[in-house]
Amino acid sequence: MINSRMLPVAFALALAAAAPFSAAPLRAQESPPPRPGFVPPADKDDNPVAPAPAPPRTPAATLDRLFERLAAAKSSEEAKGIANLIQRRWARSGSDTADLLMTRAQTALRDKQTELAIELLDRVISLEPDWAEAWNQRANALFIAGDPIRSMLDIGETLKREPRHYGAMIGLGSILRQQGDDKHAMVAYRRALAIYPQLEAIKSAVESLASEVDGRDA
Secondary structure (H helix, E strand, O other): OOOHHHHHHHHHHHHHHOOOOOOOOOOOOOOOOOOOOOOOOOOOOOOOOOOOOOOOOOHHHHHHHHHHHHHHOOOHHHHHHHHHHHHHHHOOOOOHHHHHHHHHHHHHHHOOOHHHHHHHHHHHHHHOOOOHHHHHHHHHHHHHOOOHHHHHHHHHHHHHHOOOOHHHHHHHHHHHHHOOOHHHHHHHHHHHHHHOOOOHHHHHHHHHHHHHHHHHHO
16 A cells, blocks of 8 residues: 655655756856957967867767757657657666666566566666666656555656656656646646657646646635
């Protein structure tokens, strides 16, 4: 039996992990203006100094750019393609062993071998504790196994590592809605929608809950 008194605690831990973030791109640090009368030195050949080559784009920078594109997408089809690229990056741990165990866990879940999936995901997390998707997948498995409290705690761990994980936020909203906490479900859904505005399923969920929640608060 679910201990309903623990639900607000688990919710608070999960949602607090999704700290507010800025969707705006980071600006390069601005240089101070030149002092009056300053003349920049010419190079030895009296030619303009060639610009420095752009630094290579890191995986994190690539992911940031994808989230910017996701927020700005004009259609659900465009957004879906960008979301697929994001999810592919989330699915990479950097460890061949962890990736293999994850694949086996997902196969076990599809085959309804939930206990085996959770055991495999335990091992993945022990190998790669900073991999957000490992925590998200175990949250999913725990929910299927009928343990929403531990599932929400794993969602919190997911959001600590990737505050933009709209899938984890949707999972949190679904658990809360199932438990009758529509008000907090709306908070989770709206955060997911702020990251992925073209996600039709969440648009529909927010619209269906809005009148109920706003009506109760009126």
